[in-house]
Amino acid sequence: MATLEEENRQVLNLIQSLLGAVSSNFRAVSITVDNEIILHFLLEKDNAEDREEIEDIEFEFLAMQGRLVTVTTEIVVSSRPIDEIRLPGRGVFLRRESLDHASN
Template sequence: MSLDLSLEEWNFQVVILVQALVGAISENFRMVALCYNEPDWILSFYLEKYVDEDLEEIEDIVCQYTAYQDATLKCKHEVIIGAQGLPAFSDVGRVVYRRRE
């Protein structure tokens, strides 16, 4: 995670991701995190099970998230599926959503 980013830059990206998540989270979502690994913003989605509908929803979330950005934003996403322990907050950048487990 880059320390070169301002709090304003981080907060902007978090707000945009939260807006993209509205109405998209199902009970299968365990956690959604945002990390910056220069030059990319990385969206991490943790799902309990492989569900096609949720994977399609993630594609929509990423599309909506990038639509709010300027053309220079570099963004990647990853999907982690399983019931293994979730990483610690400090290991994933900013946790935007985490269900109670």
């Protein structure tokens, strides 16, 4: 189990890796830090350009590591209301979205 200090360090590394890479198609990003690190991405639509950007984010993230770590990337594509989708781990980015569906 990772310490809070290690988790905080990895969150900051991911935030750095996301700078300038997030398109309007990104809905949420989270991270799980344990024996391995899992980067979770939620996209509204499947998009080759965004998938390539996610590969670049993972590369940048790995470059910031001071030691060998195992990193897995999980991508979920969904346009369901954001409050119905729960990415595991610690949230790093969440797009502001209208809750119009709540009034229906």
